[in-house]
Amino acid sequence: MAATFPGVRLVSIAEQNGEMQRHQEQQPLRLELRSAPDSACLSLHSNDSVCVFKCGVSKDTECSRVGKQSFIITLGFSSILLQFPSQNDFCSFYNILKNNRNHNAERSVFSERTEESSAVQYFQFYGYLSQQQNMMQDYIRTGTYQRAILQNHADFKDKVVLDVGCGSGILSFFAVQAGARKVYAVEASSMAQHAELLVKSNNLGDRILVIPGKVEEVNIPEPVDMIISEPMGYMLFNERMLESYLHAKKWLKPNGNMFPTLGDVHLAPFTDEQLYMEQFTKANFWYQPSFHGVDLSALRGAAVDEYFKQPVVDTFDIRILMAKSVKYTVNFLEAKENDLHR
Structure with missing residues (x-):
């Protein structure tokens, strides 16, 4: 499936006799990507x-961003300059192209910490409308x-807002309801296409830009005042x-903000005889001398x-607690990625 960008200006640049x-x-042209x-066809x-005009763009192709919304590609001794009608169009084009060129190139922070098979399953799961x-x-x-x-x-x-893992884009819409000037909604799963459709159908294409890809790998056009997400x-x-x-x-700009700002984990010892017996009974399957x-x-x-x-995720009566909980707080504005690995 091709990404289409209308209204692109094409400028051919060549050197002849030192000039x-x-x-x-x-006329403006329609660009198809x-x-x-490991590459893209433009x-x-x-x-x-x-x-x-037609060419392939791989990680070995000489090319670069020019200003806020232009892109130059050099082929041999000639270059072409692509001038996009809006920064939104350029940003979408640039991120799609970057993801294709870097498919097997330098590994991102996300790729370094995540097994590929696990990432595929994760993003496939969140790509379903039902989820x-x-x-x-x-x-x-x-x-x-x-x-x-x-x-x-x-x-x-x-303010300028970045929505990390936007999914359907619901938080991005809330940010616009609160008066945000611009929202960059980043989503790595196929849900990005659905989010973009919602943005267009709600006539907010000038306020919300959906950027397909992982936040570790995409390019954001400008620093942001606020980061929002549902990361827990x-x-x-x-x-x-x-x-x-x-x-x-x-x-994030200096003195920028994050919603949410803090995360609390409450830890407490508990005893639950019924839960203990449920787990023990499951394990006793392996106690059979003649299966x-x-x-x-x-x-x-x-x-x-x-x-x-294995963790058991459920709701329990507070009376099973054996002591008061101990609270561990993570301040997202101050914490670094490595702090979560300790």
Whole structure:
């Protein structure tokens, strides 16, 4: 599937007899960018669909950003300058091209810490509309985020906001409701396409820019005043989304803010005889001396260890606690990615 960018100006630049020669196409062109393994195919078409220019762009191609919304490609002794009609279009083009060129090039921070198979499953899971619906229908969470953003509208009014792992883009819409001037919504799963459709159908294309890709790998057009996200997993740290949230601070202006700002983990010892017996009963499957004629009991100890090492996510009566909880707080404005590894 090709990404399409209308209204692109093409300027050809060449050196002849020691002088620079420039030629600009009279009419704006339609740029099509198609993904290929380790590269991208770029083509420019006139209004009557005639292909004016076509080339492949790989990690070895000489090319560079020029200013805020132009891009130059050098092929041999000639260059072409692509001038985009808006910074939004350029940013989308640049990030798609960057992701294609870097597919097997330098590994990002995300790639270094995450197995590829795990990342594929993770982003596939969050690419389903049904999963986004499950999260959005958590009305307590969704409503809490909206109230927090709208009640602190002074922190958002006329500000530039970065939404990390935007999913459907719901937090980006809340930021706009609070008066944000611009929201850059980054999403690595295929949900980015759905988020972009929602932005367009809500006529907010001038306020929200959906950027497909991982926050560790994409380019944001400008520093931001605020970072928003829903980065908490079970026990706060599960899924390791917090690392991406903290990594995004490289785009945060000095004295910028983050929503959420703090995360608390409460730890307390407990006793629950019923839960203990449930887990123990599961492990006792491996205590059978003759399972279809096979003695499984040698693995019972390992099974007990495995079952009792797994977290149990559920709601429990507060009376099972044996002591007051101890609170551990993470200040996202101060914490670094490496702090989460300790």
